[in-house]
Amino acid sequence: MSAKGSLEQKAGIVVFARVLTTVIDLALAITTIQLLIKQDFAIMGYILMIHELARNLATLGLPESIFYFFERITHRQKATFVGQTVAMLSIAGIGAAGLILGVSSLLPSILTEWTPEAIEQLQEVLPWLALVVLLEIPTWPVSNILLALDRQKDAAWYETLTSAILFVAIVTPILLGFGVLGAVYGMVGYAVVRALGSAVWVMARLTQLQAHDVDVSQTQESRDVDPAPVSLMEQLRFSLPLGLSSYVNKLNRNIDKVVVSVLLPVFALADYTLGAQEVPIIRVIPFAIGSVLISRFVAYQLEGKNQELLDLWYRGVEKVSLLVLPLGVLSIVIAPDLIAWIASSDQADYSGAVLPFQIYNAIVLLRVTHYGSLLQAFGDSKGVLRMSLQLVALNLALSIPATLAFGIVGTAASTLLANIVNWWLYLRRIGRHLDLPAHKVLPFGRYTSILGISLGIGAIMMAIQQWGFPGMNAPLRLLTIIALFLPTYWFVGSWTQVIKQDDREQFRRWVSLTFFRSS
Incomplete structure (x- = not known):
């Protein structure tokens, strides 16, 4: 093989x-x-x-x-x-x-x-x-x-x-x-x-x-x-910053909710708690692929094969982008029907959670790789911690004035902005290890092509959702939009060669689970 x-x-x-x-x-x-x-x-x-x-x-x-x-x-x-x-x-x-x-x-x-x-x-x-x-x-x-x-x-x-x-x-x-x-x-x-x-x-x-x-x-x-x-000390020196980074990341996922709980009424917190969620099934994809690639990154770094490392990094980003970007856009499109289906009822209206949910899931569009895996491959666990602390500080500094000015929509928007700023700083730090400027750390040409197609199809689906099926119940409309979005993305992506022949073949192998049958 x-x-x-x-x-x-x-x-x-x-x-x-x-x-x-x-x-x-x-x-x-x-x-x-x-x-x-x-x-x-x-x-x-x-x-x-x-x-x-x-x-x-x-x-x-x-x-x-x-x-x-x-x-x-x-x-x-x-x-x-x-x-x-x-x-x-x-x-x-x-x-x-x-x-x-x-x-x-x-x-x-x-x-x-x-x-x-x-x-x-x-x-x-x-x-x-x-x-x-x-x-x-x-x-x-x-x-x-x-x-x-x-x-x-x-x-x-x-x-x-x-x-x-x-x-x-x-x-x-x-x-x-x-x-x-x-x-x-x-x-x-x-x-x-x-x-x-x-x-x-x-x-x-x-x-x-x-x-x-x-x-x-x-x-x-x-x-x-x-x-x-x-040695024990050598292992702890490397691992403790990663452990602290994990705690800080968990704090960061809740710091905006704390701000809302302090500054806004309890019903606003209920809406924001529901809306401030990334779709978890999408989120796991880059981390799963990163856990496979990190050992290869470490091996290439030890061997001094920087070009091979960069090629593998690019290939991983491109493959993840083909999955995460359309799914991220789709989650934004179906947000009104998804929230109505899982939460709203005669006793409770959670429509206020829809826009925060859509803004929050725009963060998914940045998650096309496990960025920390490359820093870990270079032994830069302190860099991983620094990025996590930086994100918490940015999130807190931006969310307080935004929440006071615009309510929970401002909180979600400030969280997105904090993630964008920290994402660029992450690329700059990775670039220092790869001797590259930040704009070359990711294959932005392929990334923008996939994102552009996904956003275009998403805009069409939003129009269909609003004017094509206005009287349809939420679960059925949600399933209909999903059934229209995914084949359209497949067709347009294939027609424009954004989804290449080997990508289609790989997807078919994944869907048929042939990797479990191989030796």
Whole structure:
């Protein structure tokens, strides 16, 4: 199999898995809303929030360090490096579990507006949640380990299975009438299965790797002596900025909502909370492909093959643009019907969320690659952190006056503007590593061609939506617009050669899932 074909298949596998796990996560949220009474849903939401915060706090960016260091050490050293990473995460997991137990005792003073019964119910389950975190955090690098070992199918199966097991573990007890407590017990079972399965899976793959006598890593090819093992401090120096960047990014996704909550009435916050969302299935595509390419970026950087690195970077951006740009425009077009379908009812009108949703999803048009992956390949984890801090500062500085002047539409517009400014600064920083000006970091010719076609078709679809089907109900009109937009994009893109023959063939292979049938 050609290297290009192999890379195409790996990307297809990971994108498919990430989209599938996103669908499972969305199904979990929708199912719990439908099955639980409002108080229990609030408690379950609080539990899942603490679970996510504790996990993100404790991972310290260590899972991301796998990609960077695996290309710099021999196969024999990889098992030791994995053990070192898991040991640090285990210690962090103990700290996170202790933090959850500490929060449990402080709940009455934190949740002053909650009923005593709800607080007691939450306190009953938090010790079990601490156990979940303790078991789960050491397993968090497994997917990245499998990807770095060139085991994309394994990583896809691992991500899909763990998401599906968590879904079943939470939903089944609720369906059987055991409520929130049963759901948390189910999470404990999931964590045990995940911990044991992860240990067996990773040890099997590392043992298989060490059975090979030939070390194909760049460092081993160019040296007779094994490179020095990665020290704890060296790994932490690289990973901690990435971990902090992850926290800052999560803060950034909520900072505009905090501004709205302080400056505007509660009903404005309800509209903005719904509207300030990027369509998650679109968002995962560049990150999924970036996770496949980052190891190749690191290898090319080590070998000094800057032109090959740039060619691969361009190719990845072009492929992602063909998917993300039309889907991003489509999400803007269908926003009124999508909001009306999923949220509005006789009791609540969320039409105020439509324009913020459309503005927010314009940010998707910038997400044609995982920009941080290239900085990581050059070891510039501090640059990733700096970009994240910069975005928070820009977002906060712009959103306050914009919200005061224009309400939630101003908040969304300021968030878009902050992302555009930070995007250009990101390109400048990447350009310094590639010895390129910012306007050459992306293949802007292809990008603008794809975006232009997508926007043109989007404008036509908006006209059809407004004047062609004015009396049609929202779900049917939404499906109709999707059914018209996608084939039109395919036809016009093919006719103009923006979508090339090899792009069409690749798409057919992805749709038919041939990458799962290949060896």
